[in-house]
Amino acid sequence: xxVSGWVQCWEQTExxxxxxxxxARGVFAGLGRIRYSLNRLGASGPPxxxxxxxxxxxxxxxxxxxxxxxxxxxxxxxRIAGPDPWPVVxxxxxxxxxxxxxxxxxxxxxxxxxxxLVKSDNVEAEEPVHGVGGFLAEGAYVSLSIHYCLDDLGAxxxxxxxxxxxxxxxxxxxxxxxLCLRILEEHGGLLQIRExxxxxxxxxxxxxxxxxxxxADALGAAPPEGWS
Numbered sequence: 001x002x003v004s005g006w007v008q009c010w011e012q013t014e015x016x017x018x019x020x021x022x023x024a025r026g027v028f029a030g031l032g033r034i035r036y037s038l039n040r041l042g043a044s045g046p047p048x049x050x051x052x053x054x055x056x057x058x059x060x061x062x063x064x065x066x067x068x069x070x071x072x073x074x075x076x077x078x079r080i081a082g083p084d085p086w087p088v089v090x091x092x093x094x095x096x097x098x099x100x101x102x103x104x105x106x107x108x109x110x111x112x113x114x115x116x117l118v119k120s121d122n123v124e125a126e127e128p129v130h131g132v133g134g135f136l137a138e139g140a141y142v143s144l145s146i147h148y149c150l151d152d153l154g155a156x157x158x159x160x161x162x163x164x165x166x167x168x169x170x171x172x173x174x175x176x177x178x179l180c181l182r183i184l185e186e187h188g189g190l191l192q193i194r195e196x197x198x199x200x201x202x203x204x205x206x207x208x209x210x211x212x213x214x215x216a217d218a219l220g221a222a223p224p225e226g227w228s
Contacts, residue, residue, distance in 0.1 A: 028068035033100065036093035053210065054090045056120055056142050063099045064118065071103075074112050080119040085142045086209035090187050095207075098180045099144060102203050105177065106148040109201075114149040121145065122209070129206055131192035132181065136206060145204035150195075 064079060071077060106116055121143045123129075129136040177191070184191055189207045 030066045032093055033097060036097060050091050050093070051089055052092070053087045054092055054095065056085045056088060056095070056144055056207065059092060059095045059099060060118065060120055060144060063096050063103070067100070067103065071107055075107065075110065076113065076115040078115065078117050080117055082120050083122055085120045086122050086140065088142050088187075088207040089210055090207065091183075094183045094187070098183050098205060101177055101180050102146055102205070106146050106201075106203065109150060110148045115147075117147040119145050119147075123206065129190060129192070131190040131206070134190065136188075136190050136208075140209040141206045142209050143204045143206050145202055147200065147202045150199050150201055 060079070064077070067077075103116070103118070110116060123141040123143050125136070125138045125141060127138055129138075129141065181191060184205055184207075187207055189205055192204045192206065193201070194204075195201045
């Protein structure tokens, strides 16, 4: 649980151990996430953040590519194409940590075989954006959203999540995702949870966008070298 409150898939290994000792257990998490988590736990003061201009699609692509393969095989996991996202300023590993936690939270409450759809969007908010524990002023944001089902839809095609009021289970997010909420607060972002009356839910993180015209080499297109 160093990585978070969930573990993608614990497995008992067949490694031999001294008598009376339990065998080591493996976890499909990724060295970068474990290293980030340990660094954060070991920080005596505010966590040191490696802030840089980040392309959130690179975070999304990395996070999806490093999930336990059984997540993809057990669910209809799909990435929906969206517009090129505006750049944001953030810590690559902190954002990866939040995204993977939200993905695994969706997996935990979704029936096996159901669709889990992930999408990035540019948002021009003309009014405040409300979410868990607060709101963001009107402005330009980049969102990463996860749409999933709470009911088994069988062979039906996934329906889009319709606009709805903020979900009453926002308290569950405060209990299950406290570090994610803290990271988003550090990034000036927000978590939003919505539910439709059709047994579907969506969770989205909103991050403030920075100048939209930046040279391509200014974007953090990949995780730091050696942290794969």
